[in-house]
Amino acid sequence: MLTTQEKQNSLSDMVGLDFAGLELAGLNQMKWELNQLPAVDIGDYIVHLPPDQQGIAFRLLNKDTATDVFEYLPAEVQEDLISSLQAADVRQLVESMRPDDRAELFDELPARIVKRLLQQLSPAERQATATILGYAEGTAGRVMTTEYVQLREGLTVGEALEKIRCTDQDKETIYYAYVTDNQRQLMSVVSLRQLFFTIPSTLVRDVASGRVIKAYTEMPQEEVAQIMKRYDLIALPVVDREDRLVGIVTIDDVVDILEEEATEDIQKLAGVSGGDEAALSLPHITIRKRLPWLLGNIGLYVGAASAIAPFQPVISLVPVLAVVMPILSNTSGNVAIQALSVTVRGLGIGEVTHADTLKILRKELLAGLGTSLALGSALALLSLIWAVPEERWVSIVAGLVMVINVFVAASLGTLLPMGLKRLNLDPALISGPLLTTTLDAVGFMTFLSLISIALKVVGTPA
Numbered sequence: 001m002l003t004t005q006e007k008q009n010s011l012s013d014m015v016g017l018d019f020a021g022l023e024l025a026g027l028n029q030m031k032w033e034l035n036q037l038p039a040v041d042i043g044d045y046i047v048h049l050p051p052d053q054q055g056i057a058f059r060l061l062n063k064d065t066a067t068d069v070f071e072y073l074p075a076e077v078q079e080d081l082i083s084s085l086q087a088a089d090v091r092q093l094v095e096s097m098r099p100d101d102r103a104e105l106f107d108e109l110p111a112r113i114v115k116r117l118l119q120q121l122s123p124a125e126r127q128a129t130a131t132i133l134g135y136a137e138g139t140a141g142r143v144m145t146t147e148y149v150q151l152r153e154g155l156t157v158g159e160a161l162e163k164i165r166c167t168d169q170d171k172e173t174i175y176y177a178y179v180t181d182n183q184r185q186l187m188s189v190v191s192l193r194q195l196f197f198t199i200p201s202t203l204v205r206d207v208a209s210g211r212v213i214k215a216y217t218e219m220p221q222e223e224v225a226q227i228m229k230r231y232d233l234i235a236l237p238v239v240d241r242e243d244r245l246v247g248i249v250t251i252d253d254v255v256d257i258l259e260e261e262a263t264e265d266i267q268k269l270a271g272v273s274g275g276d277e278a279a280l281s282l283p284h285i286t287i288r289k290r291l292p293w294l295l296g297n298i299g300l301y302v303g304a305a306s307a308i309a310p311f312q313p314v315i316s317l318v319p320v321l322a323v324v325m326p327i328l329s330n331t332s333g334n335v336a337i338q339a340l341s342v343t344v345r346g347l348g349i350g351e352v353t354h355a356d357t358l359k360i361l362r363k364e365l366l367a368g369l370g371t372s373l374a375l376g377s378a379l380a381l382l383s384l385i386w387a388v389p390e391e392r393w394v395s396i397v398a399g400l401v402m403v404i405n406v407f408v409a410a411s412l413g414t415l416l417p418m419g420l421k422r423l424n425l426d427p428a429l430i431s432g433p434l435l436t437t438t439l440d441a442v443g444f445m446t447f448l449s450l451i452s453i454a455l456k457v458v459g460t461p462a
Helices: 004-014 024-036 039-047 051-059 063-072 075-084 087-096 099-108 111-120 123-133 157-167 192-196 221-231 251-269 283-317 321-348 354-386 394-422 432-457
Strands: 149-152 176-180 186-191 235-239 245-250
Touching: 039 051, 039 063, 051 063, 051 075, 063 087, 075 099, 075 111, 087 111, 099 111, 099 123, 111 123, 123 245, 149 157, 157 192, 176 192, 176 235, 176 245, 186 192, 186 235, 221 235, 221 251, 245 251, 251 321, 283 321, 283 432, 321 354, 321 394, 321 432, 354 394, 394 432
Parallel strands: 149 176
Antiparallel strands: 176 186, 235 245
């Protein structure tokens, strides 16, 4: 029997083959091999096929497998398949998708296609999809699924297990069952483990837990992920303002949320607009995402350069400044980005809150004390080496400014994201380029101003 890796290698050998040129036996072999693989691996295989062969490979999949694979495909491939498949196949495919995955697909498709597909759905599936799409993006309501196990309080454990066995086999997860009253208000939760190991005649309400950890439909998705991480949950019930159960968020959704949020924060820190550029994005998308920040950065550096411009006579009198200033700029910028990255990550994963601002600032300043003394001494030593004898006094000023700039960098890298968090804004809005450019302007002005004063003291006015 072939292993999964051997099957993948066999399929990889067929990438780029002309499907139209395969004989019936070859297509049957391809169909068998495809349907033996996990859905996510089939999705990867189809993505790497030439566009004109993706639809052919997809049609070789069994019905249930095709639905699972479709949910793993990128939005652009999904759209191409919808355009190439027959209307009946598309309707069947979209109808069989889970409501949350279907809503995610509709977010990516053009409005005209979404409207057509919604009209083709059954009333129940259309209502489930419309419910999810009715909530704002980035909230618990938008990432939840409406497929969950619901029980009534009056059921016995035996009746509950029979109900799950007969009517809930297609639910996204059955590991938790949610007990509601006649108004669908969430009363308690019980695990499948509890039901399985309890005497069948026992009432569900006697084994279910009334302490239900839940999310509200308007809750940000990051908070949902943090709750599930904190309490080690594989599913979290979502209720509306009247405490009525409307859906659940499952662990696979949380993994996607955490990946999405981490990607967004990292890219925003680097100045990528939107924070959602994929590594394999088309060139024009890359330009659109990056160019605005790069042009803005030029504007910021014009400001930093303008701070230097008045000091050109000073630099001409002390040429070693041209060597020292880039080191000062780069080092203080790196300190700021380090502090910023650690603080944004701590806020992002819920490790710290704005109430911990003083604790973090104290830690950064204490760490900055040793760091600044070491960096200041290093820059002073380099200045001594590079400066001519009559300009070696510059090393004192360079070391002093390095110490000051490192302290400022550590403070800003901590306080700015904390301040944004307190204002309920995304801490990652403080990008690395913005912070480092600001520090450059402040550092250069401080350094050159002190050098100007020192020149007057030694009797060499600029």
